[in-house]
Amino acid sequence: MTQTSPLAPSSFPKMPAIRGIEMATGEAGVKYQGRTDVLLAKMGAETVVAGTFTKSKTASANISWGRAALKSGKAQVLVVNSGNANAFNGKAGEDSVDRIVNFCAEKFSCDKSEIYPCATGVIGEPLPDEKITACIDNLSKNLQGDIFEDAAKAIMTTDTFAKGATKTAKIDGVEVTINGIAKGSGMIAPDMATMLSYIFTDAAIEQSKLQAIFSQGIEQSFNRITVDSDTSTSDTALIFATGKAGNNPEADLSDFTEKLHELLLELAHLIVKDGEGASKFIEIRVEGAENDMAAKTIALSIANSPLVKTAIAGEDANWGRIVMAVGKSGEQANRDKMSVSVGGIVIAKDGQLNPDYVEAEVTKHMQGQNINIQTNVGIANGTATVWTCDLTHGYISINADYRS
Amino acid sequence: MTQTSPLAPSSFPKMPAIRGIEMATGEAGVKYQGRTDVLLAKMGAETVVAGTFTKSKTASANISWGRAALKSGKAQVLVVNSGNANAFNGKAGEDSVDRIVNFCAEKFSCDKSEIYPCATGVIGEPLPDEKITACIDNLSKNLQGDIFEDAAKAIMTTDTFAKGATKTAKIDGVEVTINGIAKGSGMIAPDMATMLSYIFTDAAIEQSKLQAIFSQGIEQSFNRITVDSDTSTSDTALIFATGKAGNNPEADLSDFTEKLHELLLELAHLIVKDGEGASKFIEIRVEGAENDMAAKTIALSIANSPLVKTAIAGEDANWGRIVMAVGKSGEQANRDKMSVSVGGIVIAKDGQLNPDYVEAEVTKHMQGQNINIQTNVGIANGTATVWTCDLTHGYISINADYRS
Numbered sequence: 031m032t033q034t035s036p037l038a039p040s041s042f043p044k045m046p047a048i049r050g051i052e053m054a055t056g057e058a059g060v061k062y063q064g065r066t067d068v069l070l071a072k073m074g075a076e077t078v079v080a081g082t083f084t085k086s087k088t089a090s091a092n093i094s095w096g097r098a099a100l101k102s103g104k105a106q107v108l109v110v111n112s113g114n115a116n117a118f119n120g121k122a123g124e125d126s127v128d129r130i131v132n133f134c135a136e137k138f139s140c141d142k143s144e145i146y147p148c149a150t151g152v153i154g155e156p157l158p159d160e161k162i163t164a165c166i167d168n169l170s171k172n173l174q175g176d177i178f179e180d181a182a183k184a185i186m187t188t189d190t191f192a193k194g195a196t197k198t199a200k201i202d203g204v205e206v207t208i209n210g211i212a213k214g215s216g217m218i219a220p221d222m223a224t225m226l227s228y229i230f231t232d233a234a235i236e237q238s239k240l241q242a243i244f245s246q247g248i249e250q251s252f253n254r255i256t257v258d259s260d261t262s263t264s265d266t267a268l269i270f271a272t273g274k275a276g277n278n279p280e281a282d283l284s285d286f287t288e289k290l291h292e293l294l295l296e297l298a299h300l301i302v303k304d305g306e307g308a309s310k311f312i313e314i315r316v317e318g319a320e321n322d323m324a325a326k327t328i329a330l331s332i333a334n335s336p337l338v339k340t341a342i343a344g345e346d347a348n349w350g351r352i353v354m355a356v357g358k359s360g361e362q363a364n365r366d367k368m369s370v371s372v373g374g375i376v377i378a379k380d381g382q383l384n385p386d387y388v389e390a391e392v393t394k395h396m397q398g399q400n401i402n403i404q405t406n407v408g409i410a411n412g413t414a415t416v417w418t419c420d421l422t423h424g425y426i427s428i429n430a431d432y433r434s
Numbered sequence: 435m436t437q438t439s440p441l442a443p444s445s446f447p448k449m450p451a452i453r454g455i456e457m458a459t460g461e462a463g464v465k466y467q468g469r470t471d472v473l474l475a476k477m478g479a480e481t482v483v484a485g486t487f488t489k490s491k492t493a494s495a496n497i498s499w500g501r502a503a504l505k506s507g508k509a510q511v512l513v514v515n516s517g518n519a520n521a522f523n524g525k526a527g528e529d530s531v532d533r534i535v536n537f538c539a540e541k542f543s544c545d546k547s548e549i550y551p552c553a554t555g556v557i558g559e560p561l562p563d564e565k566i567t568a569c570i571d572n573l574s575k576n577l578q579g580d581i582f583e584d585a586a587k588a589i590m591t592t593d594t595f596a597k598g599a600t601k602t603a604k605i606d607g608v609e610v611t612i613n614g615i616a617k618g619s620g621m622i623a624p625d626m627a628t629m630l631s632y633i634f635t636d637a638a639i640e641q642s643k644l645q646a647i648f649s650q651g652i653e654q655s656f657n658r659i660t661v662d663s664d665t666s667t668s669d670t671a672l673i674f675a676t677g678k679a680g681n682n683p684e685a686d687l688s689d690f691t692e693k694l695h696e697l698l699l700e701l702a703h704l705i706v707k708d709g710e711g712a713s714k715f716i717e718i719r720v721e722g723a724e725n726d727m728a729a730k731t732i733a734l735s736i737a738n739s740p741l742v743k744t745a746i747a748g749e750d751a752n753w754g755r756i757v758m759a760v761g762k763s764g765e766q767a768n769r770d771k772m773s774v775s776v777g778g779i780v781i782a783k784d785g786q787l788n789p790d791y792v793e794a795e796v797t798k799h800m801q802g803q804n805i806n807i808q809t810n811v812g813i814a815n816g817t818a819t820v821w822t823c824d825l826t827h828g829y830i831s832i833n834a835d836y837r838s
Contacts, residue, residue: 084761085764086758086761086762087760087761087762087763087764087765087766087767087769088757088758088760088761088767088769088772089761089769115754117754117757118754118757118769118772118782118785118786119786119787120770120784120785120786121786122786123786152754153754153755153757153758154753154754154757154782154786154787155787156787216741217741217758219762258740258741259663259738259739259740260739260740260741260755260758260759260762261758261761261762262758263757263758263761334663335663335664336662336663336664336740336825336829336833337620337621337662337664337833340829340830340833340834341833341834343830343834344833344834346834349558350519350521350522350556350557350558351557351664353492353521353522353557353558353667354490354492354557354621354664354665354666354667355664356491356492357488357490357491357492357493357665357667358490358491358623358664358665359491360489360491361491362491363491363492365491365492365493365522366524368492368522378522378558380524381522381524382522382523382524382525382526382527382558383523383558383559383560421740421830422830422834423827423830423831425740425744425830426744426747426825426826426827426829426830427827429740429741429744429745429748430744430745430747430748430750430826
């Protein structure tokens with residue numbers, strides 16, 4: 031059994047029920063024994079859904095289904111199983127999705143396009159979907175409102191702690207709730223989504239607006255984190271809005287947008303904090319790039335560099351590796367104007383060592399759990415911030431025998 | 435002290451002297467104590483040179499010098515120091531290069547543009563160039579022809595064994611010799627060059643032809659290997675042709691080209707075999723891609739995936755991670771036509787598990803030192819082969835405390 035990440039929060043947040051959402055979790059025994067592995071969520075008939083999916087070219091059958099279903103913009107059922115990703119198993123994978131969807135459509139008397147079956151776990155094995163539909167059958171009799179911690183647990187794979195976050199926002203004076211859960215620990219370099227994350231709100235929002243706000247938030251949160259540069263075949267983030275809060279859907283959404291974006295960032299950070307083997311949470315800020323996209327590319331080049339990540343694991347102020355990672359990014363950098371700071375301490379400026387630099391000060395910062403790296407590449411005004419964790423013996427231990 | 439890589443060859447090859455090349459190695463004490471850290475090579479006055487350098491945007495002062503000097507196409511002096519890369523130290527770095535070049539130009543009565551100073555080691559520290567020029571002064575009195583193993587040792591940093599290869603080729607009936615040395619172990623994802631590699635030949639070849647043949651060979655060798663996806667600020671590969679073999683420079687170069695390309699590939703493989711912490715040598719072949727460049731991108735996506743590399747370290751036939759790495763490459767792949775083989779055994783075809791697949795057979799292959807991965811992505815006819823090593827606890831141990 032893997033130990034809980036040292037970066038885990040002390041407890042799961044108290045998350046209230048959301049009007050229009052009921053859930054249940056169960057043990058289908060898809061792969062894991064003695065723990066829950068299926069989450070069923072039933073939403074009210076007026077629920078709108080927005081979402082993003084992995085850009086992987088080998089995406090799972092569930093992703094193909096979800097992408098098509100999302101065109102309806104409506105949702106009534108979410109089913110998530112852990113232990114088997116239902117990916118790269120050909121026609122069998124599509125058939126599994128069909129059987130789960132058909133079962134749910136009949137069970138809950140809704141349109142197939144309102145059903146979202148999601149899967150996470152091992153790739154390339156047939157999904158025992160009959161275990162999942164049998165489980166759904168049981169769970170449908172026992173739906174409850176406030177079991178978000180159970181829900182977050184049921185979707186875990188190599189995660190060492192359940193991940194959830196909650197916010198309240200006001201739309202035109204009406205209070206609405208936003209709850210989110212997420213899973214992810216390895217194979218984390220989301221590209222238009224994360225491993226799996228589900229957000230639920232009782233707000234009433236028009237689907238196209240919800241999609242726009244959500245996509246914008248995903249780009250600034252899940253799309254800015256990386257554990258190991260490996261992008262999953264199953265990345266999915268969905269938001270369900272039941273409309274039960276009864277607010278005016280035409281009202282100003284600025285507070286809702288702000289709170290939703292905060293919640294997405296909180297969940298994204300929790301995934302980094304549960305990065306496989308992680309012992310440090312790292313924020314990387316790039317400034318002075320050609321534009322914001324270039325800044326993001328440079329920041330991810332630093333965040334994905336095994337040499338930067340191992341230096342941080344070793345609490346070594348090896349800033350030359352940061353310079354190397356900027357240089358390999360392919361984006362413009364002015365070697366003779368560059369600066370590098372760690373923990374707010376200027377190590378190098380104008381392309382060389384700061385004469386006032388005292389390594390012991392940076393070493394002290396590196397002995398902490400939260401590491402800040404900042405670099406200005408001296409070209410223009412592009413900026414970006416990304417988050418990652420260090421690369422430790424724990425990552426190797428977890429991944430050299432995960433499947434076996 | 436790090437142990438010699440388990441993938442190291444049993445001995446350094448016997449490498450004959452090359453007419454027109456003399457060398458010496460010495461201990462300047464730049465960083466390391468009790469070992470050589472400077473290589474001096476003196477070439478005849480008619481020597482032509484071709485080369486490639488890192489594409490890093492934070493390349494060292496030595497790279498800038500070499501790139502400019504190469505325009506002359508001539509060479510008489512090569513100086514390589516290990517222990518300090520003379521990178522990212524601003525004007526001080528350029529001044530160090532100037533002092534070494536000026537010293538050598540006077541010492542050896544040649545043009546500055548015929549002098550190639552190279553450096554490898556830690557980034558961001560001033561180079562104590564006076565130690566290097568003092569060492570060159572001594573070495574100039576003691577030049578010899580056949581000390582390629584000493585030469586290969588003097589340029590090592592975290593390398594666990596010296597790397598050399600030799601070939602003979604015929605040009606128009608005249609026998610010529612090609613000797614090469616290289617260093618590299620971590621920060622290996624060469625992009626137009628490798629860490630450091632120097633090739634010497636007595637062949638007479640026009641500079642522009644030599645550059646063309648060399649660049650072509652580099653693209654198929656050093657540019658197809660990766661240890662950790664991190665590209666060095668000092669990557670340099672140079673070939674020196676003294677012309678002392680006396681062959682007709684206008685003659686057919688096909689045998690020379692073939693042998694040179696073989697030699698480059700041999701050196702590139704040796705670098706992978708000394709990859710930090712490596713326990714397996716991995717060949718990755720991609721077929722059926724949109725074109726050859728797309729195939730290379732996919733192959734490197736597999737080769738750089740921490741999850742693929744750790745699975746191989748764990749001798750785990752976790753082929754789903756190969757599918758994942760194809761999917762994240764950004765290049766086209768037809769999920770439902772893809773095939774994956776490991777060790778020549780077809781694991782998946784037509785986008786799903788081969789019904790005849792027996793995992794034990796692949797596991798047996800994975801317990802060996804040489805791992806073969808093959809995938810056809812089912813789009814068109816693009817192919818590429820790249821080489822890498824696995825990702826082990828050794829890599830973490832080496833890199834979490836390399837600089838301290």
